[in-house]
Amino acid sequence: MTLAAPRPTAIAVATATPAAHAARGGRRGLFAGVAAGVVVLSAVSLFVGVSELTPAHLVRALAAAATGTGDAETQRSAMLLLVSRVPRTVAVLLAGAGMAVAGMLMQVLVRNRFVEPSTAGTVESAVLGILVVTIVAPGVPLMGKMAVAAVFALAGTALFLRILRAVPLRSVLVVPLIGLMLGGVISAATTFVAYRTDLLQSLGSWTTGDFSGVLRGRYELLWLTLALTVVAYVAADRFTVAGMGRDVATTLGLSYRAVMNLGLVIVSLVSAVVVVTVGMVPFLGLVVPNVVSRLLGDDVRRTAPWVALLGAGLVLVCDLVGRVVRYPYEIPVGVVVGVVGSVLFLHLLLRRDARVA
Amino acid sequence: MIQVSGAVKAYGDVRVVDGVDLALAPGGITSIIGPNGAGKSTLLSCVARLLDLDGGTVTVDGLDVHRTASDVLARRLSMLRQDNHLTARLTVRDLVAFGRYPWSKGRPTPDDDRLVAEALAFLELEPFAGRYLDELSGGQRQRAFVAMVLCQGTDYVLLDEPLNNLDLRHAVAMMRLLRRAADELGRTVVVVLHDVNVAAAYSDHVVAMRDGVVVHQGAPSTLMRTEVLAEIYDLELAVHHLDGRPVAVPAL
Amino acid sequence: MPAPAAGASASTAPADRRPARVLAVLGLVAALCVVGFLTVDARGAWDFVLPFRGVKVVALLLVAYAIAVSTVLFQTVTENRILTPSIMGFDALYVALQTGLVFAVGSARLAAVDPHLRFAVEVLLMVGLAGLLFRWLFTGARRSLHLLLLAGIVIGVLLRSVSSFLQRLIDPNEFAVLQDALFASFNAVDTELLGLAALLVAGASVVAWRERRAYDVLLLGHPTATVLGVDHARTVTRVLVVVAVLVSVSTALVGPVTFFGLLVAHLAYQLVGSHQHRHVLPAAALLAAITLIGGQAVLEHVLGLDTALSVVVELLGGLVLLTLLLREGRR
Numbered sequence: 014m015t016l017a018a019p020r021p022t023a024i025a026v027a028t029a030t031p032a033a034h035a036a037r038g039g040r041r042g043l044f045a046g047v048a049a050g051v052v053v054l055s056a057v058s059l060f061v062g063v064s065e066l067t068p069a070h071l072v073r074a075l076a077a078a079a080t081g082t083g084d085a086e087t088q089r090s091a092m093l094l095l096v097s098r099v100p101r102t103v104a105v106l107l108a109g110a111g112m113a114v115a116g117m118l119m120q121v122l123v124r125n126r127f128v129e130p131s132t133a134g135t136v137e138s139a140v141l142g143i144l145v146v147t148i149v150a151p152g153v154p155l156m157g158k159m160a161v162a163a164v165f166a167l168a169g170t171a172l173f174l175r176i177l178r179a180v181p182l183r184s185v186l187v188v189p190l191i192g193l194m195l196g197g198v199i200s201a202a203t204t205f206v207a208y209r210t211d212l213l214q215s216l217g218s219w220t221t222g223d224f225s226g227v228l229r230g231r232y233e234l235l236w237l238t239l240a241l242t243v244v245a246y247v248a249a250d251r252f253t254v255a256g257m258g259r260d261v262a263t264t265l266g267l268s269y270r271a272v273m274n275l276g277l278v279i280v281s282l283v284s285a286v287v288v289v290t291v292g293m294v295p296f297l298g299l300v301v302p303n304v305v306s307r308l309l310g311d312d313v314r315r316t317a318p319w320v321a322l323l324g325a326g327l328v329l330v331c332d333l334v335g336r337v338v339r340y341p342y343e344i345p346v347g348v349v350v351g352v353v354g355s356v357l358f359l360h361l362l363l364r365r366d367a368r369v370a
Numbered sequence: 371m372i373q374v375s376g377a378v379k380a381y382g383d384v385r386v387v388d389g390v391d392l393a394l395a396p397g398g399i400t401s402i403i404g405p406n407g408a409g410k411s412t413l414l415s416c417v418a419r420l421l422d423l424d425g426g427t428v429t430v431d432g433l434d435v436h437r438t439a440s441d442v443l444a445r446r447l448s449m450l451r452q453d454n455h456l457t458a459r460l461t462v463r464d465l466v467a468f469g470r471y472p473w474s475k476g477r478p479t480p481d482d483d484r485l486v487a488e489a490l491a492f493l494e495l496e497p498f499a500g501r502y503l504d505e506l507s508g509g510q511r512q513r514a515f516v517a518m519v520l521c522q523g524t525d526y527v528l529l530d531e532p533l534n535n536l537d538l539r540h541a542v543a544m545m546r547l548l549r550r551a552a553d554e555l556g557r558t559v560v561v562v563l564h565d566v567n568v569a570a571a572y573s574d575h576v577v578a579m580r581d582g583v584v585v586h587q588g589a590p591s592t593l594m595r596t597e598v599l600a601e602i603y604d605l606e607l608a609v610h611h612l613d614g615r616p617v618a619v620p621a622l
Numbered sequence: 623m624p625a626p627a628a629g630a631s632a633s634t635a636p637a638d639r640r641p642a643r644v645l646a647v648l649g650l651v652a653a654l655c656v657v658g659f660l661t662v663d664a665r666g667a668w669d670f671v672l673p674f675r676g677v678k679v680v681a682l683l684l685v686a687y688a689i690a691v692s693t694v695l696f697q698t699v700t701e702n703r704i705l706t707p708s709i710m711g712f713d714a715l716y717v718a719l720q721t722g723l724v725f726a727v728g729s730a731r732l733a734a735v736d737p738h739l740r741f742a743v744e745v746l747l748m749v750g751l752a753g754l755l756f757r758w759l760f761t762g763a764r765r766s767l768h769l770l771l772l773a774g775i776v777i778g779v780l781l782r783s784v785s786s787f788l789q790r791l792i793d794p795n796e797f798a799v800l801q802d803a804l805f806a807s808f809n810a811v812d813t814e815l816l817g818l819a820a821l822l823v824a825g826a827s828v829v830a831w832r833e834r835r836a837y838d839v840l841l842l843g844h845p846t847a848t849v850l851g852v853d854h855a856r857t858v859t860r861v862l863v864v865v866a867v868l869v870s871v872s873t874a875l876v877g878p879v880t881f882f883g884l885l886v887a888h889l890a891y892q893l894v895g896s897h898q899h900r901h902v903l904p905a906a907a908l909l910a911a912i913t914l915i916g917g918q919a920v921l922e923h924v925l926g927l928d929t930a931l932s933v934v935v936e937l938l939g940g941l942v943l944l945t946l947l948l949r950e951g952r953r
Contacts, residue, residue, distance in 0.1 A: 127772070176948070179948065180948055185768075186766065186768035186769055186771070186772050187768055187947060189772060190768060190771055190772055190775075190947055191944065191947055191948070193772075193775055194940055194943050194944040194947060195944065197880075197881075197936075197940040198937060198940040198941055198944060201933055201936045201937035201940055202937060204933050205933045205934065205937065208933060295779065296776075296779075338791070339790060339791055342790065344787060344790045344791070345790075348783050348786050348787050348790070349787070351779060351780070351782070351783030351786075351787075352780060352783045352784055352787055355776050355777070355779045355780035355783060356780060358776050359773060359776050359777065359780065362769060362772060362773050362776065363769075363773065415845075418848075418849060419848065420845045420848055420849070439851075439853075440848060440851045440852065440853050441851030441852070441853075442851070443851065444849060444850050444851025445851070447849075448849050448850075449845075449849050451845050451846070454846075455843075456841070456842065456843065459897065460841075460897055464897065465842075468838070468839060468842060468846075468850065469850075471835075471839050471850045471851070471852075472850055472851040475835055476834075476835025476836070476838060476839075477835070519849075522849075522850070
């Protein structure tokens with residue numbers, strides 16, 4: 014299989030010229046700018062919601078906390094902030110960054126631009142896992158559910174790769190198609206089981222990403238995605254090399270299999286955590302890495318921070334839109350991302366037409 | 371009579387066919403030759419109304435091919451394209467029988483059945499008549515498509531590089547067959563060919579194209595001259611006569 | 623007519639009889655399914671059971687027919703056996719269109735409109751929009767099958783997301799009620815529109831059946847069809863109109879079903895062993911009827927399950943598509 018775009022990889026970095034230095038400096042500036050934008054949006058996110066909370070409330074609450082005083086109103090503000098708004102904003106950022114990085118890892122490792130956890134059966138398997146554990150052992154804590162979901166996600170992804178290996182001549186587009194079909198079959202089975210066990214409603218909450226239920230004590234698992242993203246960043250060069258294929262990786266003395274396994278574990282864990290805590294966010298891991306790859310190439314070390322940042326930013330914007338557009342009601346972020354993500358995906362598909370076909 | 375007047379076909383800024391005037395009299399084999407990208411296949415497709423023209427007209431027996439009802443033309447003119455990939459799984463007999471569609475509209479009469487049988491016999495396809503196309507070799511499949519085109523019973527038969535993917539033996543057989551179609555069945559055969567020697571050996575009339583225009587036409591003997599071939603192919607070709615037949619050989 | 627003695631024509635004779643035999647068997651099985659559906663587990667309450675189930679059988683027959691015929695015709699027009707109208711997002715388009723209408727006109731005002739008129743308007747809009755979508759995807763640059771397939775699936779996701787987006791905008795409290803329309807159910811068939819639906823299906827069928835021989839020619843591909851005198855553009859446009867009408871009918875009656883058409887069309891190609899639409903179309907329709915009515919009878923009356931049939935059918939259809947993709951990748 015070939016990737017349509019040539020990969021400007023580590024070579025470009027190794028032979029950095031003064032011009033490249035300047036470009037990198039400019040990029041750093043841009044990165045800082047975008048990061049600042051995300052921070053501002055996060056701040057905005059803290060003050061959007063049904064219960065009124067303004068920056069003035071916040072200042073008063075802080076002052077009250079500092080002096081150890083405060084009336085009922087300030088206490089309410091502080092509570093609201095700590096229990097609902099801050100967790101929600103953090104969850105949005107973590108889930109967005111995690112899913113985008115997971116998508117990037119899959120694209121590098123499978124060497125296909127159009128795979129991500131939701132086009133490879135990973136997410137659907139995770140959902141099936143949660144369903145199974147909910148039926149078999151309803152009392153298991155969230156951590157346990159997450160673990161089972163991760164195991165299922167890993168198995169589903171492995172099955173996907175297994176099927177891919179059975180198809181010798183795979184075109185760039187057949188790979189995501191097979192993944193989508195596999196995901197479709199797994200979710201049909203899941204729906205059947207859920208229907209028989211009256212769990213359709215719960216199923217809906219796992220399959221549609223929604224941050225409205227995020228409260229303190231119910232999202233902390235998402236911090237795990239941060240740890241996984243950091244691991245991905247630390248091992249970035251390995252992933253880049255593995256992405257050049259087994260032969261190159263072996264020539265460079267890398268255990269292809271080990272890197273592959275590490276990547277798949279990261280992807281599965283991230284998917285499982287996100288599905289368990291907030292539900293599925295479609296196409297995010299596809300759109301963000303593709304955009305970044307077009308601008309910056311495929312050196313994971315260089316692109317990973319961008320992917321994480323833009324993923325977090327995109328989900329944040331979609332979540333804000335979902336909260337504002339039908340105020341005081343909310344539109345789940347999964348639906349908003351579904352619209353935005355599929356439009357972007359279509360654009361990628363049809364624009365790349367000439368090179369893919 | 372096929373009459374092409376001022377035909378122009380452009381893709382974006384590139385005029386693939388750039389003002390072609392051509393009159394092809396009924397009967398015999400006319401070969402269209404020329405280097406890659408000369409516009410041969412495009413011109414043929416325009417004549418067969420598979421492509422619209424950006425300028426000029428094409429008439430067949432006085433009928434403007436781009437204005438005449440498609441089913442009327444289908445009884446006068448048929449065409450075999452270069453690549454004939456089918457998703458439908460058809461037997462050879464099914465395929466050839468489709469050649470009768472312009473006449474039978476899917477309701478074959480005994481006459482149609484007879485003509486199908488004749489076409490199968492003409493191309494020696496009877497042993498494979500019940501086989502599926504994807505079970506045949508390349509040469510057999512090509513013959514099946516030619517049988518279909520002949521079975522259409524049109525005066526004019528256009529073929530776009532019918533020798534593609536055929537080995538020497540099958541290529542010769544195919545050219546002999548076209549010769550017979552012209553001589554025995556009285557068809558007017560227009561064929562795009564790559565090999566100038568094949569064209570010279572089997573045709574009555576040769577049209578040479580380059581850069582979207584006709585640069586030479588006439589009997590094969592007028593074509594097979596070093597200076598004419600040099601103009602067409604931009605290549606030094608020595609013309610030898612073997613057993614009285616002209617053969618062009620590139621200098622080493 | 624005297625029997626052909628020997629030689630070439632003898633080899634085709636069995637092939638000619640096979641489709642007829644297959645159709646006869648399928649017809650018989652379908653009839654048995656209908657009878658079974660009407661009578662099994664009726665417990666003698668005929669006055670109630672027969673009209674009740676009769677209406678349902680008619681509706682299911684219509685749906686089966688519409689899905690099967692639209693899928694086969696669509697595959698002929700697009701010259702492949704993997705794409706179906708629903709995979710290309712046609713029924714998601716219909717749902718989005720219904721939702722869009724509610725959003726634009728308002729549910730209260732729309733409720734006052736005669737449902738038949740509303741249905742007719744929806745079908746009209748559907749024909750127009752499906753035509754646009756199709757033209758956009760299939761004309762211009764020749765695109766690879768896989769690209770179209772992927773684009774179709776993503777368009778489906780997009781349209782479904784847009785629908786649920788609009789639904790939430792309309793009235794988040796009634797979201798659950800509205801979402802019912804998005805989940806295929808062969809059990810809760812909307813029977814109010816049955817008459818008009820039957821009329822539309824009949825009209826579309828007349829158009830399609832009269833052109834069945836031209837469809838056989840379309841199988842040979844665009845250029846060959848043109849050479850054989852079939853006006854490709856016009857025939858394809860007519861097929862698309864027919865497909866859009868049929869998809870509207872099936873989606874209005876039971877909701878969207880993604881892989882059912884693929885399943886029955888593929889079975890029909892396998893069983894009939896003929897490329898001719900006069901064989902394939904009835905076979906696919908009968909197979910669809912058998913699957914829907916037989917499956918529903920078994921699930922509902924024998925196993926006592928409710929809407930699970932759509933899930934089972936989707937599962938099987940998804941597996942068929944997966945197999946087709948894998949086989950094609952291997953070729």
